[in-house]
Amino acid sequence: MRRIPISTSQENNNIVSCKNCSLSKFCLPRGLNSDEMKILEDAIDKSKKIKKKEYLYTANKQQAAIYAIKSGSIKTYLSSASGSEQILGFHLSGDIVGFDAFYAGKHTCSAQALDDTLVCELSMQNFEKLCQILPSIREEMMHQVGKEIQHDHLAMLTLGQMQTEERLATFLFNLSQRNRARNFSESEFQLTMPRQDLANYLGMAVETLSRTLSNMQKKKIISVQQRGVKILDSEQLRSLSHSSCQ
Amino acid sequence: MRRIPISTSQENNNIVSCKNCSLSKFCLPRGLNSDEMKILEDAIDKSKKIKKKEYLYTANKQQAAIYAIKSGSIKTYLSSASGSEQILGFHLSGDIVGFDAFYAGKHTCSAQALDDTLVCELSMQNFEKLCQILPSIREEMMHQVGKEIQHDHLAMLTLGQMQTEERLATFLFNLSQRNRARNFSESEFQLTMPRQDLANYLGMAVETLSRTLSNMQKKKIISVQQRGVKILDSEQLRSLSHSSCQ
DNA sequence: CGGCCCGTTGACATGAATCAACGCACGTGG
DNA sequence: CCACGTGCGTTGATTCATGTCAACGGGCCG
Numbered sequence: 001m002r003r004i005p006i007s008t009s010q011e012n013n014n015i016v017s018c019k020n021c022s023l024s025k026f027c028l029p030r031g032l033n034s035d036e037m038k039i040l041e042d043a044i045d046k047s048k049k050i051k052k053k054e055y056l057y058t059a060n061k062q063q064a065a066i067y068a069i070k071s072g073s074i075k076t077y078l079s080s081a082s083g084s085e086q087i088l089g090f091h092l093s094g095d096i097v098g099f100d101a102f103y104a105g106k107h108t109c110s111a112q113a114l115d116d117t118l119v120c121e122l123s124m125q126n127f128e129k130l131c132q133i134l135p136s137i138r139e140e141m142m143h144q145v146g147k148e149i150q151h152d153h154l155a156m157l158t159l160g161q162m163q164t165e166e167r168l169a170t171f172l173f174n175l176s177q178r179n180r181a182r183n184f185s186e187s188e189f190q191l192t193m194p195r196q197d198l199a200n201y202l203g204m205a206v207e208t209l210s211r212t213l214s215n216m217q218k219k220k221i222i223s224v225q226q227r228g229v230k231i232l233d234s235e236q237l238r239s240l241s242h243s244s245c246q
Numbered sequence: 247m248r249r250i251p252i253s254t255s256q257e258n259n260n261i262v263s264c265k266n267c268s269l270s271k272f273c274l275p276r277g278l279n280s281d282e283m284k285i286l287e288d289a290i291d292k293s294k295k296i297k298k299k300e301y302l303y304t305a306n307k308q309q310a311a312i313y314a315i316k317s318g319s320i321k322t323y324l325s326s327a328s329g330s331e332q333i334l335g336f337h338l339s340g341d342i343v344g345f346d347a348f349y350a351g352k353h354t355c356s357a358q359a360l361d362d363t364l365v366c367e368l369s370m371q372n373f374e375k376l377c378q379i380l381p382s383i384r385e386e387m388m389h390q391v392g393k394e395i396q397h398d399h400l401a402m403l404t405l406g407q408m409q410t411e412e413r414l415a416t417f418l419f420n421l422s423q424r425n426r427a428r429n430f431s432e433s434e435f436q437l438t439m440p441r442q443d444l445a446n447y448l449g450m451a452v453e454t455l456s457r458t459l460s461n462m463q464k465k466k467i468i469s470v471q472q473r474g475v476k477i478l479d480s481e482q483l484r485s486l487s488h489s490s491c492q
Numbered sequence: 493c494g495g496c497c498c499g500t501t502g503a504c505a506t507g508a509a510t511c512a513a514c515g516c517a518c519g520t521g522g
Numbered sequence: 523c524c525a526c527g528t529g530c531g532t533t534g535a536t537t538c539a540t541g542t543c544a545a546c547g548g549g550c551c552g
Contacts, residue, residue, distance in 0.1 A: 078402070080403055082488035084403070086407050108396060108399070135377070138384060139374070146347070147349050150346070152399065152402065153324050155402050160448075164539080194499090201406075204540075207540090208539090211500085211501080213499095242328035410508070440531090451508070453511095454509075456531060459531095459532095460532075
């Protein structure tokens with residue numbers, strides 16, 4: 001709530017061009033020159049606003065698109081027939097979501113805003129067209145899809161092999177690094193999701209999450225107040241996380 | 247071991263063209279016409295043989311490629327700094343592996359043969375070139391990457407939310423469906439991996455896996471003899487699996 | 493001010509890991 | 523052909539981590 005907006009795109013309601021967007025170094029335009037960027041801009045809708053708790057997309061609906069997050073945060077989750085849900089990821093500014101539509105041309109998971117969120121939308125049709133004209137957009141998209149796969153693999157490792165404390169440490173360490181990459185503070189930040197969601201993502205009960213947080217606080221590794229987290233001993237956090245990716 | 251080879255590519259040592267390969271309807275050539283297929287064929291190495299326990303690729307080595315499995319089976323796994331490993335998937339004929347190299351241009355997980363295995367190799371360089379010439383190969387690759395993402399998401403759901411019996415049922419039901427798609431028997435097949443690997447994949451101890459198998463046998467849902475599995479009550483198996491994807 | 497949601501904590505139950513032993517299948521060499 | 527060793531899988535006994543149930547408190551919003 002008291003998050004200081006760094007992204008220029010959050011500071012005003014004018015729509016920022018890719019060129020001037022502070023996120024372009026993470027986002028799709030990453031490898032593009034200014035001519036190419038122009039073509040890209042014509043293909044995307046940069047004005048999409050999603051209010052907290054609204055959906056960016058839902059599973060099985062016809063329209064499918066790729067979204068770049070300009071500000072705010074998004075959770076993606078998969079629902080099973082039996083009614084259980086698995087949160088697949090929490091996505092921040094600069095992240096790209098929607099690759100789950102690559103398989104069947106429509107989304108198989110759903111995306112919901114955790115905060116008021118601004119996104120750029122690139123419909124699958126436009127994406128297809130774009131790929132024909134701009135080889136570099138294809139490369140960049142591959143790169144971004146690769147990032148998603150990396151993330152999912154790490155999540156599988158976390159869920160499959162780690163104990164609760166390691167899982168939480170992995171998550172926090174990771175989030176800290178992601179914040180750093182965005183020029184947010186790596187040692188102090190707000191979680192944008194409720195405990196329920198984080199517990200689900202980490203494959204544990206809310207109570208277990210709460211206890212584990214309290215424990216890590218007792219050990220002076222972190223300090224927690226509601227959704228505010230301070231990392232007091234990042235070295236210990238890292239070693240707990242058994243992080244494979246430094 | 248006593249697996250009856252169905253793929254034509256396994257029956258002889260002659261190298262089969264994509265056009266005549268029985269797997270082409272799963273594989274990259276899926277959406278290509280015969281001219282396009284020809285271009286594809288020139289870009290791939292169709293002669294690669296991997297003996298049981300050998301590596302198809304390993305994490306962080308420089309060369310990176312995409313591989314289509316013609317026969318045999320492959321496990322992919324991620325190793326963490328702390329030495330623990332998570333098996334990410336078991337891949338059968340027609341499956342494509344290696345997308346983990348999309349992010350950084352080199353593989354981040356490793357792939358090892360569970361059986362003697364034949365693969366087609368498409369180097370990342372050739373893949374890049376191919377995308378320039380053949381738009382449909384890009385589409386097809388997107389589709390295949392999407393499949394991998396689907397799989398990983400389902401794995402996260404399984405590991406994060408399900409109990410041991412549900413996890414095992416999900417795996418068996420899934421494998422049964424994959425066999426069916428390949429014109430193998432959906433009700434009777436050999437597991438190609440040792441218990442250790444399957445337990446790791448499912449995020450449980452070997453002993454737990456063994457007990458759960460015994461239990462499902464006692465309930466007449468399956469019958470197990472060593473690595474041979476017969477599905478006796480696929481309806482019950484499906485309902486146990488809580489499968490989201492029928 | 494009051495109600496409600498969110499998060500925490502405690503007590504207890506339980507599912508799964510661990511430790512240990514065993515048996516069987518298979519390959520190897522005598 | 524048989525004896526042996528080894529790796530793989532199963533089963534039992536026990537421990538332990540985490541889930542479940544229940545109560546409580548505090549912040550936030552109407």
